[in-house]
Amino acid sequence: MQGLDWLIGAVLPYVAAAVCLLGVAARALQWQFMPKHVRWTFYPAPQNLMDQARFMAAEIFTFRAILKQNKILWIGAWMFHISMGILVLWLVFMMAGAHVAALCWIGAILMGCTVLYLILYRLLQPAAKAVSTPVEYFNLGLFLSIVLASASMYFFQQPSIEEIRQYLLQLLTFQIPVLPQAPLFLLVLFLVEALMIYFPFSRMIHMVSKYFAFHRINWGH
Amino acid sequence: MSENTNRSENSKTKRKYPFKIEHPTEEHRPETMINAMKDILNADIYKLPLSIYLDTCARCNTCSTTCHVYQTTGKVEDLPAYRSEKVRRIYKKYFSRSGRLFGRLAGAKELSEDDINSLLESAYRCTMCRRCNLECPMGVDNALITRIARVMLSYLNLMPSNFEISVNSQLEGETRNTSAIPRIAFLDTLEFLNEEIEEIVGCDMGFPIDKEGSEILFIAPVSDYMMEAETLMGNAVALNAAGADWTVGTEFYDAINYGLFYSDEKLEQILQCVHAEAKRLKVKKIVVGECGHATKTLKLFTEILCKDSPVEKIESVLEFTAHAIMDGKIKLDPSRVSETVTYHDPCNLGRMGGVLDEPRTILKACTDNFIEMSPTREENYCCGGGGGTVTMDDIYDFRMNVAGKMKADQMRSVGAHYVAAPCANCKKQIRELIDFHKIDSTVVGVHDLVLKALVLDDASQKKSDSDES
């Protein structure tokens, strides 16, 4: 391996993982240790852990608020997040040696469609358009580019899943990795790395901020 | 405000403002605004909420479905997230890493004079009712962002003229209250109220005045002394019937704190005045009259801004009376109020103050004909005069046709004889709405009904008689 291969295939994966994990941890710690703010409770706040957990579960797994208020947005936003879940699941299975092609297919198609749907929604629905900034399109575009690059790799270069798996295992066990044959793999890899590096500093940090917004602000200290 | 509202003009520069402003700063506006934001971002009280709210809005507009202003106008300018974006842009451009690196792409843009004008217009089209927080998946509070916008604008003296006049009168005027009621007139009013009370309940259950060493200081929005005699009399009889050791102060007797709506500095100064009065009278507890924003200000900001105050507890008179009823200290006869009664949850008491059950406990003890509005409790609509906008006569049209529209519809459909609203601001707005929309209801305070329904047993009557002799 040399040049770009080496950089994207062997160095950046570690850099990206470190930035992503440390970045998320840093932001969470920063929020955790911010000074005591004015009590800004939103009533009635759930009283016990059970109620809080129930509220959060409904928010996270069903997108409760959006489901209740805006079904058209909900279909896109919820299925998009589900598609991420499916792809992560596929990755975990695949790494464990059980490549379930269906999961990969469903996840990728769902992600591609929902991202397009969300972009169109933002462009066509006047209120959504009014509040969308270039960042919204950039974020969606990043996911779309990952789906498109992966699809091109699949259709034009028939990558070997086993090669990809071996490569990722080598990374995980800190061995010198061997890149899969498919040249487009490098592009997919690069885009995923970019996403990981960008994640902690982007709006996608809402995954973490949500905890603080509800637990520390809306539900009291 | 809406196009058909009067626009006040500053004669020197011909700059137009959406409402009357006393002394607008005309020079160096963008720089001043940026410095204002710097101060705000450095203030501990906002660090956590702002760092989350400014960074994580998903632009999903779910909040718009619960905002009464947007639901009424349907204009993109009234989308909560659209308004908040005006503040976020300043933050992104001048204070965030991504904004400095990527500029416009990250939503950052140089702050212009026009941006300031449009922020001023939006900041007072939001009633800071926090209803939009009901359904935000990220927990973002756009009302706080509006508040930040208003605080920033106040660095340019861009605040409604009435805020400035009232607060000056309260902090620098001789009378030290927002309605400029002199102490002597205040004492007269108390005397008058005490006589009235005696006439109504048949014994001395009036206001104890400047009683040093009492347990409780009772402080109401001063406007109640001009507008809401029944409410005040109800407050006094409830405190007395429950056997409280209480007093009113005559050096600082106005709980109103418009600082909450536009200025941290003023908020703190006014808060200090209330606590100074509490200290002078050596009380341990403050009971706030029927007022949403005054109660919220005292309850929330005391622990952060007046840490040394000897006051140990602050509560709304609604909480006081409800607990006294539950403890059996106050007896009410529900047959005395035969008309239907509904309840308006003031935003600052309800979803922002958690005082949701107490007023219902009181009202259900006062009448058998209590009916809820729909939606109710934390989902109740803002009266349309929140965030201090009720004091702005030049946006009357906006308050009646836009901000108060949902409330008017809600009141009409519930069709109750009395609309009980325990807040000076809500009462004024609702009274105007009832007139404007020709609704067949009367607005009252919760304690107006307590006064009507109160039953005095012989024991308390005798006790008060012996106190007298």
Ligand code: SF4
């Ligand atoms: S605080 Fe109230 S008026 Fe302001 S945006 Fe939210 S719901 Fe609308």
Ligand code: SF4
């Ligand atoms: S509901 Fe919350 S996240 Fe969505 S646009 Fe409104 S403030 Fe932003």
